[in-house]
Amino acid sequence: MVKKQKDNLTDTLLLQPIIAARSSFYYLAMALLGFTAFAFIAWIAQLRRGLGVTGLNVPVYWGVYITNFVFFIGISHAGTLISAILRLCHAEWRRSITRAAEVITVLVLFFGVGSIIMDLGRPDRALNVLKHPNLRSPLLWDVCSITVYLTASTIYLYLPLIPDIALLRDFGGKFTWFYRVLAIGWKGTARQVKVLNRAIAVMAVIVIPIAVSVHTVVSWVFAMTVQPMWHSAIFGPYFVVGAIFSGIAAIIIAMALIRRIYHLQGYLKPVHFNHLGLLLLVMTLLWFYFTFAEYLTTFYGGEPSHLSIFYSKLTGRFAHVFWAMVIACFVIPFPILAWRRTRTITGTVIASISVNIGMWLERYTIVVPTMSHPRLPWAEGAYSATWVEIAITLGFGATFIFLYMLFTRFFPIISIWEVQEGREHSLPKVVARVQSYMPSQAAVPAER
Amino acid sequence: MPRWGMAIDLAKCTACQACVVACQSENNIPCVPPEQAALGRILSWIGLLPEFEGEYPRLRMRLTPLPCLHCDKPPCIVVCPVGATGITPEGIVRQTFARCIGCRYCTTACPYTRRHFNWNKPEFPGDLAEALNPDVSVRPKGVVEKCTLCHHRLLRAREEARAANRPLTEGDYRPACAEACPAGAIAFGDLGDPASAVSQLARNPRAFRVLEDLGAHPKVFHLAQGEWSGGSGQEAKG
Numbered sequence: 053m054v055k056k057q058k059d060n061l062t063d064t065l066l067l068q069p070i071i072a073a074r075s076s077f078y079y080l081a082m083a084l085l086g087f088t089a090f091a092f093i094a095w096i097a098q099l100r101r102g103l104g105v106t107g108l109n110v111p112v113y114w115g116v117y118i119t120n121f122v123f124f125i126g127i128s129h130a131g132t133l134i135s136a137i138l139r140l141c142h143a144e145w146r147r148s149i150t151r152a153a154e155v156i157t158v159l160v161l162f163f164g165v166g167s168i169i170m171d172l173g174r175p176d177r178a179l180n181v182l183k184h185p186n187l188r189s190p191l192l193w194d195v196c197s198i199t200v201y202l203t204a205s206t207i208y209l210y211l212p213l214i215p216d217i218a219l220l221r222d223f224g225g226k227f228t229w230f231y232r233v234l235a236i237g238w239k240g241t242a243r244q245v246k247v248l249n250r251a252i253a254v255m256a257v258i259v260i261p262i263a264v265s266v267h268t269v270v271s272w273v274f275a276m277t278v279q280p281m282w283h284s285a286i287f288g289p290y291f292v293v294g295a296i297f298s299g300i301a302a303i304i305i306a307m308a309l310i311r312r313i314y315h316l317q318g319y320l321k322p323v324h325f326n327h328l329g330l331l332l333l334v335m336t337l338l339w340f341y342f343t344f345a346e347y348l349t350t351f352y353g354g355e356p357s358h359l360s361i362f363y364s365k366l367t368g369r370f371a372h373v374f375w376a377m378v379i380a381c382f383v384i385p386f387p388i389l390a391w392r393r394t395r396t397i398t399g400t401v402i403a404s405i406s407v408n409i410g411m412w413l414e415r416y417t418i419v420v421p422t423m424s425h426p427r428l429p430w431a432e433g434a435y436s437a438t439w440v441e442i443a444i445t446l447g448f449g450a451t452f453i454f455l456y457m458l459f460t461r462f463f464p465i466i467s468i469w470e471v472q473e474g475r476e477h478s479l480p481k482v483v484a485r486v487q488s489y490m491p492s493q494a495a496v497p498a499e500r
Numbered sequence: 501m502p503r504w505g506m507a508i509d510l511a512k513c514t515a516c517q518a519c520v521v522a523c524q525s526e527n528n529i530p531c532v533p534p535e536q537a538a539l540g541r542i543l544s545w546i547g548l549l550p551e552f553e554g555e556y557p558r559l560r561m562r563l564t565p566l567p568c569l570h571c572d573k574p575p576c577i578v579v580c581p582v583g584a585t586g587i588t589p590e591g592i593v594r595q596t597f598a599r600c601i602g603c604r605y606c607t608t609a610c611p612y613t614r615r616h617f618n619w620n621k622p623e624f625p626g627d628l629a630e631a632l633n634p635d636v637s638v639r640p641k642g643v644v645e646k647c648t649l650c651h652h653r654l655l656r657a658r659e660e661a662r663a664a665n666r667p668l669t670e671g672d673y674r675p676a677c678a679e680a681c682p683a684g685a686i687a688f689g690d691l692g693d694p695a696s697a698v699s700q701l702a703r704n705p706r707a708f709r710v711l712e713d714l715g716a717h718p719k720v721f722h723l724a725q726g727e728w729s730g731g732s733g734q735e736a737k738g
Contacts, residue, residue: 102641109540172642181581184584184599189605278714429550430549
């Protein structure tokens with residue numbers, strides 16, 4: 053089978069980024085690593101002088117770092133969850149997008165965890181969470197669920213990579229030894245294919261509840277406290293919806309970039325963007341529904357401690373952030389995605405960028421306003437991020453993009469074997485499936 | 501076993517802040533430079549909570565001394581991922597500085613904002629470095645600290661009682677704030693003993709606990725000042 057693949061390889065275009073890089077790759081990599089270096093300098097400053105270099109204070113103990121944490125973990129729902137759901141539904145259009153999505157998950161999780169490390173006053177003691185775990189703490193639940201999620205989604209990324217790694221091993225390019233180790237003896241025998249497909253299917257099922265648990269637990273970090281506008285039962289599902297929302301948007305942006313940079317117009321077609329755009333539309337509406345429900349119940353309950361935060365968001369100090377969030381998460385993406393003529397590649401990308409900005413702002417308006425209005429009238433907190441926090445945030449974003457680029461240089465970002473499998477086998481399968489839906493002749497009453 | 505608690509009589513309190521100063525020097529609380537203080541990074545384990553009452557021109561400010569309330573059901577200790585804070589059998593909410601990772605989840609979860617974080621390296625300018633209390637460790641930057649009810653005094657009192665071969669009595673142990681109050685507004689003692697002064701004050705009709713409806717069961721009581729209803733301080737701002 054390997055031989056056959058190699059001989060009539062129709063998808064050599066997908067190997068092109070691995071065979072040779074264009075000089076623009078190096079320029080972009082340098083630019084991104086510049087941000088990384090800047091973030092590193094900021095981090096050194098923070099390590100030396102303490103969290104005093106940030107804008108955090110009393111009572112705003114949490115700020116941009118925690119916002120980033122929730123945001124990055126949210127983005128991570130892109131991959132694994134969407135890809136697993138599409139796989140389980142046998143959505144044939146998934147074949148060229150699953151890997152691009154799964155890589156986002158695995159890489160971005162490191163930045164979610166990294167954001168927490170940045171936020172620690174004593175990062176040198178971070179391993180205390182393993183040495184002295186307190187199982188009652190929602191933060192420890194986070195440690196557990198994120199570890200499980202990272203493990204599961206790494207396996208889920210790796211399994212469908214194996215046949216492509218074997219392909220690269222047999223291709224005889226650079227780093228053959230590296231691919232030989234990772235291919236763990238894949239020969240493409242019928243038995244291996246069967247086992248692999250089975251394993252992928254099992255992982256796809258396992259990964260979904262894990263992904264849901266991760267963002268639920270992230271929300272519980274807030275919801276388990278008694279603080280106003282955090283202590284809300286809606287937070288679990290609200291955060292999961294927000295996570296999938298920002299995750300789909302991240303996939304769309306990544307796909308558009310890959311498509312343009314590596315000339316993959318033949319693989320990532322407008323139909324893919326249309327379908328993901330429809331999914332994003334559903335999430336936009338769900339996001340609006342949850343946000344509306346959350347704020348309306350707060351308003352009707354009318355507890356003073358809640359209302360002071362409520363009004364600070366709607367009309368007060370945080371109004372600009374709040375309304376920017378509503379515009380970016382709903383007002384801009386909704387019409388673009390709802391109207392068929394704007395649900396194009398450009399349209400969905402604009403909507404996705406808007407959604408990702410909006411979702412970052414959403415996390416900010418959850419964290420900071422509540423912190424700024426403690427129940428007791430101590431001085432109200434005024435928080436604005438300093439250069440250290442901004443540098444680390446930008447550096448995290450840039451480093452993520454760099455690692456993603458690096459991945460595309462070593463592994464095909466579109467699953468070659470799955471695309472081929474689709475081309476060879478899926479048409480008869482789909483026909484058979486659709487036929488199975490059809491009412492059988494016997495069920496139709498005979499016409500007279 | 502005693503259940504240590506406090507009762508602060510607001511009718512006696514003159515808001516002189518002697519308790520704040522006494523706490524500061526007793527517990528080696530670092531001096532925060534003015535520019536850091538302007539950012540709201542003051543460390544004071546017992547602080548005066550400012551509340552405004554009435555409307556202009558009939559405006560009045562009420563100042564309530566507020567240490568850590570040493571809740572019986574502290575919202576701060578469950579959330580600590582590393583178990584760096586807990587409650588002793590005698591009801592003191594403790595903090596293990598050497599284990600704290602500085603995630604500030606406890607400061608976030610405390611509805612009273614009575615936990616403090618070392619944003620910077622502690623500073624003791626001038627002679628203050630030589631006046632440090634040898635019984636209390638100086639906290640490094642990056643960890644959370646809080647009122648311990650002068651736990652080191654309890655340890656010492658217990659040792660002295662044991663050396664003298666007598667049981668620990670209530671008067672052996674008082675935190676620095678209670679000792680320093682010139683108006684005698686801070687009563688301290690065993691809430692488990694119904695005859696103790698602090699228990700009697702806690703049963704006084706004027707006694708209330710701040711944000712009592714949150715169910716954290718604080719062991720610090722306040723005694724309302726005459727006409728005050730003992731409101732919750734939850735007036736809407738904004």
